[in-house]
Amino acid sequence: MSFHPSAEPVELPLGGTAASSRRSWRKRLAAGRYMYVLILPGFLYFALFKLLPMWGMLIAFQNYNPFAGIRGSEWVGFTHFLELFGDDHFYVLLRNTLLINVLNLIFFFPVPIVLAVMLNEVRHEWFKKLNQSVVYMPHFLSWVVVASMTFFVLSVDVGFINKLLVSLGLESVSFLSEPRYFWGILTAQNIWKESGWGTIIFLAAVAGVDPERYEAAIMDGASRWRQIWHITLPAIRPTIVILLILRLGHMADVGFEQVLLMMNPLVNNVADVFDTFVYFRGIQQGEISLGTAVGMFKGVVGLVLVLISNYVVKKLGHEGIY
CATH class of the missing domain: 1.10.3720.10 (MetI-like)
Known part of the structure; x- marks a missing residue:
């Protein structure tokens, strides 16, 4: 069988395409692993001390009772x-x-x-x-x-x-x-x-x-x-x-x-x-x-x-x- 450059490319099966995409993602992750390790402390800092505490903003709309907690405190809206x-x-x-x-x-x-x-x-x-x-x-x-x-x-x-x-x-x-x-x-x-x-x-x-x-x-x-x-x-x-x-x-x-x-x-x-x-x-x-x-x-x-x-x-x- 002769090779024709003008022939259309053959599509890979869906599973093969997904597997290739996963391999490409893993390669990119491996290539930038040191960069990800470098940003990890900063990411954890903002996640733990900036994002998670935002749940506590609900207290502003409640008559907060420390013993009842956020779920059990009375809701008062914009009071x-x-x-x-x-x-x-x-x-x-x-x-x-x-x-x-x-x-x-x-x-x-x-x-x-x-x-x-x-x-x-x-x-x-x-x-x-x-x-x-x-x-x-x-x-x-x-x-x-x-x-x-x-x-x-x-x-x-x-x-x-x-x-x-x-x-x-x-x-x-x-x-x-x-x-x-x-x-x-x-x-x-x-x-x-x-x-x-x-x-x-x-x-x-x-x-x-x-x-x-x-x-x-x-x-x-x-x-x-x-x-x-x-x-x-x-x-x-x-x-x-x-x-x-x-x-x-x-x-x-x-x-x-x-x-x-x-x-x-x-x-x-x-x-x-x-x-x-x-x-x-x-x-x-x-x-x-x-x-x-x-x-x-x-x-x-x-x-x-x-x-x-x-x-x-x-x-x-x-x-x-x-």
């Missing part, structure tokens, strides 16, 4: 949401939470970008690594330590700033008990503690810039400022946009531990946020369903802000997160 929105204190919580996050967005978010660009301009490698280590260190301090350091810096009795003011013949200032200073103190703490750690992603983005672009710019007579403005910043712009979108998704979140440690009765009106409200009402007073409703509200606000910001960013011609 707890109406209670939350009808509370006069809700607008204080919303104001404090949003304004603290807006201050962080304006003053804290750009700092890691500027710091990463500055570190990238350091030419001595040993000096660059030394500076990186120094700015990373505050991230590993707990908020208890940071709050204690803030007390020793700003308190009226032992704070060295007030001691300096008194030595100059000026009056001491109650930084920690004056409401008008509270939001600024929180923002300054975030900048000092987390800005160095935030440079990691931006430094990685800067490292991906083609060195030949800088060489071409130097040959064209571009100064260091011109190279930063026309090469470095445009190269890391996608990273900045993505992190900005993700940051907007946390506009309803404020560091609970930080705020709780810095609170006192004199600043409660500007310090109370959704996270502290959940702690005092949901945990201390046992209103678990109300606390869950607050958490669900925060999640919805974050989702809406991410969707809106991603839409706006794509309309402006940038790449969003999806």
Whole structure:
């Protein structure tokens, strides 16, 4: 029998096709086995601590009784949401939470970008690594330590700033008990503690810039400022946009531990946020369903802000997160 190239291919039986598909799937699985092992811890983390707990959101629609459990608790619908929105204190919580996050967005978010660009301009490698280590260190301090350091810096009795003011013949200032200073103190703490750690992603983005672009710019007579403005910043712009979108998704979140440690009765009106409200009402007073409703509200606000910001960013011609 002669072979004719133009002859039509013979179809395999259905079982043979399925078997071939299974063999192909197994080969792909075997080829990427190390990659799957690499992503397994992250997948398990999100599955155990992010996806499975979503079952607990049902508590927001119940009068949850720990002894009866989720299945046995009374269903009340949107009662707890109406209670939350009808509370006069809700607008204080919303104001404090949003304004603290807006201050962080304006003053804290750009700092890691500027710091990463500055570190990238350091030419001595040993000096660059030394500076990186120094700015990373505050991230590993707990908020208890940071709050204690803030007390020793700003308190009226032992704070060295007030001691300096008194030595100059000026009056001491109650930084920690004056409401008008509270939001600024929180923002300054975030900048000092987390800005160095935030440079990691931006430094990685800067490292991906083609060195030949800088060489071409130097040959064209571009100064260091011109190279930063026309090469470095445009190269890391996608990273900045993505992190900005993700940051907007946390506009309803404020560091609970930080705020709780810095609170006192004199600043409660500007310090109370959704996270502290959940702690005092949901945990201390046992209103678990109300606390869950607050958490669900925060999640919805974050989702809406991410969707809106991603839409706006794509309309402006940038790449969003999806």
